[in-house]
Amino acid sequence: MKRNRGLTDGGRGMxxxxxDPDIVDLLGVLDPGFDDTSYWRRFHLRVVxxxxxxxxxxxxxxxxxxxxxxxxxxxxxxxVALAAAIAGFMLIQTRTIEFAGxxxxxxxxISELDEPALPDLVRDGAENVTFAADVTF
Amino acid sequence: xxxxAEMRDGGLVRKAxxxxxxxxxxxxxxxxxxxxxxxxxxxxxxxxxxxxxxxxFLVALEHLEECRNPDKFGxxxxxxxxxxxxxxxxxxxxRQTDQVPVSAQSKDRxxxxxxxxxxxxxxxxxxxxxxxxxxxEIVLLHDLEGWKHREIAERLEIPPGTVRSHLHxxxxxxxxxxxxxxxxxxxxxxx
Numbered sequence: 001m002k003r004n005r006g007l008t009d010g011g012r013g014m015x016x017x018x019x020d021p022d023i024v025d026l027l028g029v030l031d032p033g034f035d036d037t038s039y040w041r042r043f044h045l046r047v048v049x050x051x052x053x054x055x056x057x058x059x060x061x062x063x064x065x066x067x068x069x070x071x072x073x074x075x076x077x078x079x080v081a082l083a084a085a086i087a088g089f090m091l092i093q094t095r096t097i098e099f100a101g102x103x104x105x106x107x108x109x110i111s112e113l114d115e116p117a118l119p120d121l122v123r124d125g126a127e128n129v130t131f132a133a134d135v136t137f
Numbered sequence: 138x139x140x141x142a143e144m145r146d147g148g149l150v151r152k153a154x155x156x157x158x159x160x161x162x163x164x165x166x167x168x169x170x171x172x173x174x175x176x177x178x179x180x181x182x183x184x185x186x187x188x189x190x191x192x193x194f195l196v197a198l199e200h201l202e203e204c205r206n207p208d209k210f211g212x213x214x215x216x217x218x219x220x221x222x223x224x225x226x227x228x229x230x231x232r233q234t235d236q237v238p239v240s241a242q243s244k245d246r247x248x249x250x251x252x253x254x255x256x257x258x259x260x261x262x263x264x265x266x267x268x269x270x271x272x273x274e275i276v277l278l279h280d281l282e283g284w285k286h287r288e289i290a291e292r293l294e295i296p297p298g299t300v301r302s303h304l305h306x307x308x309x310x311x312x313x314x315x316x317x318x319x320x321x322x323x324x325x326x327x328x
Contacts, residue, residue, distance in 0.1 A: 020280065023308050026320055027281045029257050032173070032183065043169055043187070047194045048162050054198050059156025 150207035153198065165194055168211055170282050172218045178273035179222035181262055185229065189222040196221065212292035257320050264314035268307050275300055276307035 032039045063071075144163065152160035172193055177186035197204070197214050204213045265273050274293070278284045279300075286304075290297040 020308050023276075023311055024280045026257070026261065026311075026315065027277065029254055030177065030261055030277070030281060031170070032187070035254060040169060043173075043191070044162065044165055047165050047169070047191050048158065050191070050195055051161055051198050052158070054195070055153075055156045055158045055161060057156070058154065062155040 145208060146210040147206075147208040150201060150204060150210050154201045161198060164210065168214055169194075171211070171278055171284065172214060174277035174282050175215050175218045175274055176222045178265065178270065178277050179219060180226055181266060185225045186222070189218060189225050193218040193221045209291070211288075212294060215292055260315060260320070261311075264311050267314060268310055272303045272307035272310075275303045276311070279304055280308075 028034055032043075144160075146164070146167075149160040149164050149167075153164060169190065172190040173186055176189040176193075177183065180186045180189060193214060197210075197217050204210055206213075265276075268276070271293075275289055278289050279286070284292075286297045286300045289295075289300045293300070
């Protein structure tokens with residue numbers, strides 16, 4: 001028979017002189033957990049689940065301004081971090097300039113190109129590129 | 138080991154007041170058996186004792202601010218259990234329904250279909266009925282729930298000597314009423 005523990009030490013040593021094992025054994029039958037081992041677990045779950053509404057009400061009632069700010073911060077920090085990461089990634093992506101093909105000298109003269117574009121003008125196989133210095137007047 | 142299980146009542150009550158579910162759960166775990174024992178000593182029916190004990194925890198939670206000494210939560214809770222149980226008994230009496238014998242109730246619930254255990258429950262309840270309420274409560278808290286004299290004395294707010302004396306007379310009466318030898322070997326076999 002499963003015996004319940006006392007509040008403080010889980011044993012009954014201090015009362016041993018006053019114990020009456022026969023009566024203890026007989027009364028044990030009145031424990032609903034005597035032949036239903038999960039009885040007390042179910043009892044506990046039932047009470048705690050029924051108390052849920054009241055416990056939530058109490059936790060809301062006792063929430064301080066700091067608690068509210070903290071709870072906002074908890075939600076806000078990951079979102080801000082994610083947004084910053086996405087923004088940084090997009091910034092890096094847009095800095096990579098791609099050119100469709102070789103650029104003619106006239107175009108270079110009449111339009112402004114970004115600095116990174118210039119090496120493309122002199123790369124191998126750029127047949128159509130004519131530099132102003134090569135032109136004889 | 139769960140820290141909350143070792144915390145004193147006062148600490149758990151203060152946390153439960155702020156809506157800490159685990160603290161409240163620890164209080165339920167600590168006192169559910171005692172609450173049931175006190176309830177059954179008054180209602181003498183499993184179903185009513187179960188209802189009274191469960192309701193008492195919910196009432197206690199709603200009125201936790203009224204527990205002036207959180208370290209004595211156990212005694213305060215037992216007062217609620219006693220009141221709820223008496224109300225239930227009164228309501229039952231008003232309804233004037235026939236009291237279902239304990240043995241029959243036991244057969245209907247859960248896996249408990251053992252005829253001998255049911256019969257013993259019936260005998261025990263009849264034997265307990267003869268005792269005064271205070272003796273019933275003390276013998277159940279001590280011999281069923283394992284509370285110490287000191288704990289019972291603190292929670293019922295009576296001297297430890299009175300607890301011992303009530304316990305002595307309660308056991309003597311139970312021994313006289315019960316056919317002890319017949320039942321003891323059955324219980325020991327099951328154990």
